[in-house]
Amino acid sequence: MNLLAQADTTGRTLTFTLFVVMVAATIVITVWARRHTRDATDFHSGGRGFRPWQNGFAIASDYMSAASFLGIAGVIALSGYDGFLYSIGFLVAWLIALLLVAELLRNSGRFTMADVLSFRMRQRPVRTAAAVSTMSVSIFYLIAQMVGAGALIALLLGIQEGETFLGMDAATAKIAGIVLVGLLMIFYVALGGMKGTTWVQIVQACVLLGGAALLALLVLADYGFNLSNLLGDAAEASGAGAAFLEPGQRFGAEVAGDATATMWNKLNFISLAMALVFGTAGLPHILIRFYTVPDSRAARKSVNWGIGLIGTFYLLTLVLGFGAAAIVGAEAITAQNPAGNTAAPQLAEAVGSNIGGSTVGSILLALIASAAFAAILSTVAGLVIASSSSLAHDLYNSVIRRGAASDREEVVFAKFAAIGVGVVAIILAIFAQTLNVAFLVALAFAVAASANLPTLLLSLFWKRFNTAGAVAGIYGGLISAIGLVVFSPVFSGNPGSLLGEGVDIAWFPMSNPGLVSIPLGLVCAVVGTLTSSESRPDRFATLQVRALTGAGSERAVKH
Template structure:
């Protein structure tokens, strides 16, 4: 098999005008379809319940597909495939961590949270606490996690647009350089996500996510089948070619290429590298159950049993998809090649679309390659749109429901006022995400999501679990836990090699890094938990009767829809 010729095509073939036309046409169809859904949903959004939770009318299957669509983000499709293509075995750790995390969400959070809250995690955290300080902290944490997650989607959008327009370094298209094209892609995604949330609310967002999940599973399955068919469905042969093409041989198929790297003669750095691997795993496994945009999906179903069933559906879809990423990543390494991948995008975010183009060219020439590239890239674009919509509605709902209504208006805001503030918040969050994403384009999107997971695991999950299971837990503990976990996670990353002190850092010209690990969860999760416990024990506040009421609500669902009306 002449894989060198395929690599050459993937590396040197220019994207023709006809290819661009196909891509733009498919993008236009997806955008038109999702905008139609948004308009349809806006006509059926009449109350705060409709806007925040879609009227609680989705079935387990529908919500399962929506959860999968929300969760399988650009980090999954673009970032993880790129990580596997560049680092082999170590890249697949993301897939494993993201999937295992759902066991925590299923067993500890989904059913109890659905029974205990109304729209947001702030409903649960504040139920037996002082409303205003706890809801403020919940809103701050929700927005922070969502912003970091949004950055990943925006960066993925920029890489995708640049690839699809066929813009290589030093080239221009429609008067735009490669960097300008990426920025335009980021702005377009920002505008669309604001429209989806502002007009469609949770109903529109959910249906966009359902359609996107179907498209993503279908597109990924097609690309996996075509890739495996090149190797006669012999995955071992594919892995061998991937290892050979990577230039790293057997090391490509073994741990230690990116995480837990052993540095000869430097035992201290070797230790930090191995601890960073543990830290990454902790963030991935614990983070899902604290992600605000995942937690609010449990409120879109009529009862807790449906919430549990929807998680089961999501696990099946997500597990299947992450097995696909293994083929996509190793396929890109073998067929596209390391050099072509890093030339297009240094972080590897365009590896999956590049694989689609190379496979298509092998089966039917440049036109088939262009069609398959356009198809897979359109699926990736739909993935980005649906995920950012979910993130924005989580943030805007928290700002409107937790902060505006409960804190500023002391629970006296009308439904119309709350929905109006949510729509304005969506526009503001979209603007902030666009501006920040412009400066974060060099980072791998899978890493950015891992950072969001670390913050969620440090700030949100400990306080949620303590609220549900520890009767002594109180207001000071909740506030200390949220802010302690949030500040420790963000602070440690700020003083890590991610931000300064290395060639790949966000600010490569400066060096103020003293924390040696890119992933902070190993320290920030215990710190968040410690802050929550110490805060609780240093306060005399306690309300065992309220805790008993919360337990009854969590186990039975009695009065859940009025969880915030007390």
């Protein structure tokens, strides 16, 4: 017996109904957007006509995944303060996007990250490398989200082992959840393109932020808006006391009597912090959002909107996490989900029940469940459009067809690419279901930080940078980030590893590679550059004038 299962069939039907209403609304949006999507600029960049606030909401929606909503609230509920460390890294990272990347990328590129990287390089090798890294980041992120989605839908609909809903048992419901999320993201992207996806994301950001804000408000009201009392209750209920409100419960743990283990734990935490702060501005699905606005000033304003929304959201999750620790309690949360992912929904039900009995509890639960569902759908849709744009624009048109494909051919290819990526992600997620894939989000950030950001910044600011440098930087960062994780405790050597305890190839002591792979990616890019004599100062002059003044940049389409 558990909390969610008590939310009888009425609550379950309510949750289910809200899901259906939200999905129906997004389907209507997608069908509408399809009629307004004509050429490649519409498909990849939504016609570049979005207003800053609209793009800001879509940016927030792309970024606020299930990992940051349910995941961070769960980490705070179970490990206290350390969940907050995640939020801070995720938020502060936006300053790199704002100060160094968004405007210059908007001015100098067209549809993808590779447009900027390849501007003064030989097209084919650079675009191939960029497509490979875009696909790696997106697929890692997609699998993590979709596996989470499957488990979550089963949990949120309250289907436990031995129970059924609409004739599905828990295992079937998980697979159904993955397939449903997969089909919806394919539908949004293949039909609606960037225009449809953006509007869907705007709606979903409102659902997510509205749900989180309402629940946080109710929790705070419960404590007479006295945060200190809330924290006190959370610390007491956790059993850890004041330590619950301090860093160290989860990250950088101190192992008594083992200085080496303590050192690696702390370095591992710093490594994660670096991947978070440098990764954001290298995530392809975030980068392509800057192309959806008319000019670089609008890109700047949309990042400001994004920072405001994302920051507010993380402050809300702080309240939700500590609220769940205080009101629901760690025992009830881990009974439902050992990782704590159900902390926020359980909190919704508990708070609602306190206010107006089980009916209000069910309504609040349904609302938060929909918010979580919105968080997953908007992030996966963003990842699919980033992958399909890169496959169509970089790999198909520029590499295979050498730039000879028409607009129409590129869009048709992109739609099939979206279906292909979606199907692959569904299959991989179904197979990965039983594995512990939580590390994949951190890995996606590490790859973005090691392979994408250094090459992006060097191509915008370093005159000497060239093809060999870009290619070496991308592959160097990509291979070192993935390689180090393969030889880390994540993959083998302990009971929680992907391959189990039996296999032990782990010689790299940290599960987060960033501290090593980010500098390594940068070194590869620099050394690669110096080994080649290629240098095109005229193209660099064009790129920099274009990036800084916006002259020659892509315009919004007027239909």
